[in-house]
Amino acid sequence: MELxxxxxxxxxxxxxxxxxxxTIFMLAVFVGFELITKVPPTLHTPLxxxxxxxxxxxxxxxxxxxxxxxxxxxxxxxxxxxxxFALVFATINVVGGFLVTHRMLAMFRSKK
Amino acid sequence: MNALLxxxxxQAASGETTSGSLLSAQGxxxxxxxxxxxxxxxxxxxxxxxxxxxxxxxxxxxxxIAVAATVAGPALSGxxxxxxxxxxxxxxxxxxxxxxxxxxxxxxMPQLVAVFNGFGxxxxxxxxxxxxxLAIGTETSLQGDIATAASGLIGALTFTGSIVAxxxxxxxxxxxxxxxxxxxxxxxxxxxxxGALWFGVQLVQDSSQVSTYYAICAIAAVLGITxxxxxxxxxxxxxxxxLNSYSGLAAxxxxxxxxxxxxxxxxxxxxxxxxxxxxxxxKAMNRSLTNVIFGSLGPSADGPSADDVYGGKVKGASPDEVxxxxxxxxxxxxxxxxxxxxxxxxxxxxxxxxxxxxxEIEVEFAIHPVAGRMPGHMNVLLAEADIDYDKLKEMDEINxxxxxxxxxxxxxxxxxxxxxxxxxxxxxxxxxxxxxxDKARTVVVxxxxxxxxxxxxxxxxxxxxxxYMMFGDGKKALIELIGVLKEE
Numbered sequence: 001m002e003l004x005x006x007x008x009x010x011x012x013x014x015x016x017x018x019x020x021x022x023t024i025f026m027l028a029v030f031v032g033f034e035l036i037t038k039v040p041p042t043l044h045t046p047l048x049x050x051x052x053x054x055x056x057x058x059x060x061x062x063x064x065x066x067x068x069x070x071x072x073x074x075x076x077x078x079x080x081x082x083x084x085f086a087l088v089f090a091t092i093n094v095v096g097g098f099l100v101t102h103r104m105l106a107m108f109r110s111k112k
Numbered sequence: 113m114n115a116l117l118x119x120x121x122x123q124a125a126s127g128e129t130t131s132g133s134l135l136s137a138q139g140x141x142x143x144x145x146x147x148x149x150x151x152x153x154x155x156x157x158x159x160x161x162x163x164x165x166x167x168x169x170x171x172x173x174x175x176x177i178a179v180a181a182t183v184a185g186p187a188l189s190g191x192x193x194x195x196x197x198x199x200x201x202x203x204x205x206x207x208x209x210x211x212x213x214x215x216x217x218x219x220x221m222p223q224l225v226a227v228f229n230g231f232g233x234x235x236x237x238x239x240x241x242x243x244x245x246l247a248i249g250t251e252t253s254l255q256g257d258i259a260t261a262a263s264g265l266i267g268a269l270t271f272t273g274s275i276v277a278x279x280x281x282x283x284x285x286x287x288x289x290x291x292x293x294x295x296x297x298x299x300x301x302x303x304x305x306x307g308a309l310w311f312g313v314q315l316v317q318d319s320s321q322v323s324t325y326y327a328i329c330a331i332a333a334v335l336g337i338t339x340x341x342x343x344x345x346x347x348x349x350x351x352x353x354x355l356n357s358y359s360g361l362a363a364x365x366x367x368x369x370x371x372x373x374x375x376x377x378x379x380x381x382x383x384x385x386x387x388x389x390x391x392x393x394x395k396a397m398n399r400s401l402t403n404v405i406f407g408s409l410g411p412s413a414d415g416p417s418a419d420d421v422y423g424g425k426v427k428g429a430s431p432d433e434v435x436x437x438x439x440x441x442x443x444x445x446x447x448x449x450x451x452x453x454x455x456x457x458x459x460x461x462x463x464x465x466x467x468x469x470x471x472e473i474e475v476e477f478a479i480h481p482v483a484g485r486m487p488g489h490m491n492v493l494l495a496e497a498d499i500d501y502d503k504l505k506e507m508d509e510i511n512x513x514x515x516x517x518x519x520x521x522x523x524x525x526x527x528x529x530x531x532x533x534x535x536x537x538x539x540x541x542x543x544x545x546x547x548x549x550d551k552a553r554t555v556v557v558x559x560x561x562x563x564x565x566x567x568x569x570x571x572x573x574x575x576x577x578x579x580y581m582m583f584g585d586g587k588k589a590l591i592e593l594i595g596v597l598k599e600e
Binding site for chain 1: 148151152154155156158159160161162164165167168169171172174175178179182183187197198200201202204205206208209210212213214216218221224225228229231232234235236238239240241242243245246248253255322352353356359360362363364366367368369370371372373374375376377378379380381382383384385386387388389392479481486487488489491492495496498500501502504506
């Protein structure tokens with residue numbers, strides 16, 4: 001737990017209590033609703049693929065689990081493999097998602 | 113490569129264990145905050161086609177910052193981690209992702225989005241699983257346990273649901289025989305959900321058993337399959353939007369597991385995006401989410417039969433006859449549907465539009481929100497064909513103007529132009545907003561046959577006095593029409 005412990009310590013230092021996390025969650029949901037209702041229907045597909053790429057943020061968590069130290073608890077080996085596959089999937093999402101969104105958006109043109 | 117990234121990686125590669133890190137915990141958190149701002153600016157950019165490319169780049173920069181902060185932050189650089197494993201994981205993922213993104217055809221976009229949704233879901237579930245395994249034998253927080261259970265449930269469900277959606281969208285002939293709904297489907301789904309929740313409660317009560325987490329994931333995985341299998345065809349946009357939302361929620365839940373703000377912020381942005389798109393899609397079909405997921409759409413027993421509606425009233429027209437309709441026309445509206453995507457006719461449609469515009473005819477495109485298989489499907493195809501996005505009109509904008517349309521050209525659309533939705537309250541699509549093409553002076557429908565659309569009901573539009581049916585493959589029929597128009 002030492003690994004994620006760093007985060008928990010950081011959390012204690014920075015005062016990120018559950019309430020703070022929930023506050024962030026709720027505020028982000030509101031920002032999301034406000035912004036996304038303004039996205040025109042013509043861009044709904046790029047919105048989906050772009051937000052897909054953003055949900056590849058799990059890559060951060062994946063990086064943290066890959067570095068799980070061997071020998072630290074009986075499940076560390078397994079945890080590392082879960083992290084590895086998470087890393088592969090999340091990277092596909094991030095790289096593929098941003099690239100394909102860019103490809104699509106580059107096609108939207110106006111002659112005006 | 114970012115200097116922040118290189119140093120700790122090099123140290124790790126040389127097997128050195130460093131006690132300090134490049135970034136303090138506060139420093140890493142600050143970078144996460146900056147990354148979150150970039151994500152928000154990225155989505156803001158998507159509110160207009162002009163700023164959208166830049167917005168997407170902002171998103172990518174945000175991701176780079178988040179990754180850099182993680183690698184340089186205290187959680188990693190304090191440990192001798194396996195650099196090869198990280199490099200291999202990123203390399204495999206980057207190559208697969210880039211190849212897929214660069215090779216996919218625009219018509220294959222719904223499948224791609226579906227499968228990427230699934231990958232986002234499974235990544236979150238795996239991360240939560242990894243964190244759970246590491247925490248076994250230590251004191252865990254109630255918040256972490258609840259979030260772990262939620263992450264596993266949503267993540268696994270999103271993964272299998274998306275894979276099923278992917279195969280449904282491929283529309284393989286060999287898969288069509290698989291039965292949609294099985295008897296007792298709803299009961300089965302309910303039991304699976306209860307089972308997954310029960311194991312979730314177990315996990316919260318006793319977080320020392322690995323098997324509990326696996327059980328949640330396994331049951332949720334089955335639930336993802338049984339939920340998605342019966343949904344198909346025109347309901348696909350709702351399913352994809354919903355799975356999109358789930359992939360975000362799974363990431364947000366994982367953020368609660370590992371106490372990480374950037375996961376929570378980006379996960380909730382994506383979750384909100386998916387929820388809004390789902391709501392828009394449901395509204396465009398005048399159906400509730402529950403009805404899309406659990407209900408079935410089919411012809412009502414007492415509805416008019418195809419013979420009643422079409423009997424002797426449908427007029428076929430040759431390309432020559434249709435070409436004549438454009439003589440003297442001033443305003444033409446093209447209504448694309450899923451059939452245009454299937455026939456890959458978007459470039460031919462563009463050629464036709466250019467030809468008509470050369471005759472000083474005003475050409476616009478009327479896009480129904482659920483036309484196609486995912487939100488915005490038609491817009492992407494028409495953009496690919498280099499059609500000006502200003503000419504793509506939303507339903508609410510173009511509907512009041514159909515009276516002044518000389519020719520409405522419907523290409524591979526059916527239910528979204530069925531006037532019955534307005535006129536017959538008994539119809540399965542009653543109340544669904546439709547494009548009022550029947551109010552245009554003349555209507556040309558390019559369609560393979562009179563077979564019903566997803567709703568399974570006949571469309572009186574095809575039998576109207578001012579409607580001409582051009583039977584055939586969308587692309588071939590339009591090429592013939594273009595040929596005739598060019599000869600004139």
